[in-house]
Amino acid sequence: MKILHHPNRNDIHLSSVLYALSDPVRLSIVDRIAHQGEQPCSAFTTPVAKSTLSHHIRTLRESGVVNVRVQGTQHFVTIRQEDLELRFPGLLTSVIQAYKISMNED
Amino acid sequence: MKILHHPNRNDIHLSSVLYALSDPVRLSIVDRIAHQGEQPCSAFTTPVAKSTLSHHIRTLRESGVVNVRVQGTQHFVTIRQEDLELRFPGLLTSVIQAYKISMNED
Numbered sequence: 001m002k003i004l005h006h007p008n009r010n011d012i013h014l015s016s017v018l019y020a021l022s023d024p025v026r027l028s029i030v031d032r033i034a035h036q037g038e039q040p041c042s043a044f045t046t047p048v049a050k051s052t053l054s055h056h057i058r059t060l061r062e063s064g065v066v067n068v069r070v071q072g073t074q075h076f077v078t079i080r081q082e083d084l085e086l087r088f089p090g091l092l093t094s095v096i097q098a099y100k101i102s103m104n105e106d
Numbered sequence: 107m108k109i110l111h112h113p114n115r116n117d118i119h120l121s122s123v124l125y126a127l128s129d130p131v132r133l134s135i136v137d138r139i140a141h142q143g144e145q146p147c148s149a150f151t152t153p154v155a156k157s158t159l160s161h162h163i164r165t166l167r168e169s170g171v172v173n174v175r176v177q178g179t180q181h182f183v184t185i186r187q188e189d190l191e192l193r194f195p196g197l198l199t200s201v202i203q204a205y206k207i208s209m210n211e212d
Contacts, residue, residue: 018201088200
């Protein structure tokens with residue numbers, strides 16, 4: 001079974017997390033799994049090509065924002081809620097709240 | 107007097123704010139003016155060239171994170187605290203708190 005690299009909790013850096021969250025597509029992915037729990041990559045209906053989506057998921061994984069579990073040919077994505085909360089308390093919650101505000105304006 | 111462009115409060119976008127905050131030098135600038143109030147650009151002792159510093163300040167200004175006031179040959183920088191708080195409540199506070207945590211580890 002293929003195991004993807006994830007940074008340890010203490011190697012999660014604030015600037016990388018903020019960068020990972022600074023893209024509208026990545027924000028929409030994070031918002032979805034924050035509300036609905038683990039999702040297969042195929043569940044994300046974004047306006048981008050499959051390879052671009054893979055790149056976005058990789059950016060989120062390498063920054064420490066999400067965990068990606070490989071099962072057969074599918075990749076399942078969850079938020080690293082506990083790690084992020086222990087590392088930077090309240091940060092993800094405030095970003096998701098800000099995302100909700102920005103979405104309600106459109 | 108030269109007046110620099112600043113986005114209106116409602117034109118401040120979450121992804122741009124997070125991108126502006128996703129760089130360690132820009133984070134250090136924001137942290138400093140958040141704690142010490144308005145500062146001239148010359149007060150920022152960063153390990154980057156003057157032109158790079160100008161670029162960082164511009165990124166912060168164009169995203170809506172800071173206000174830059176021109177007085178003679180000096181540029182004075184403040185956080186757009188009220189605008190950011192009204193736009194995305196609690197976001198900047200949680201980022202600055204996370205920055206403090208990450209700094210205490212070094």
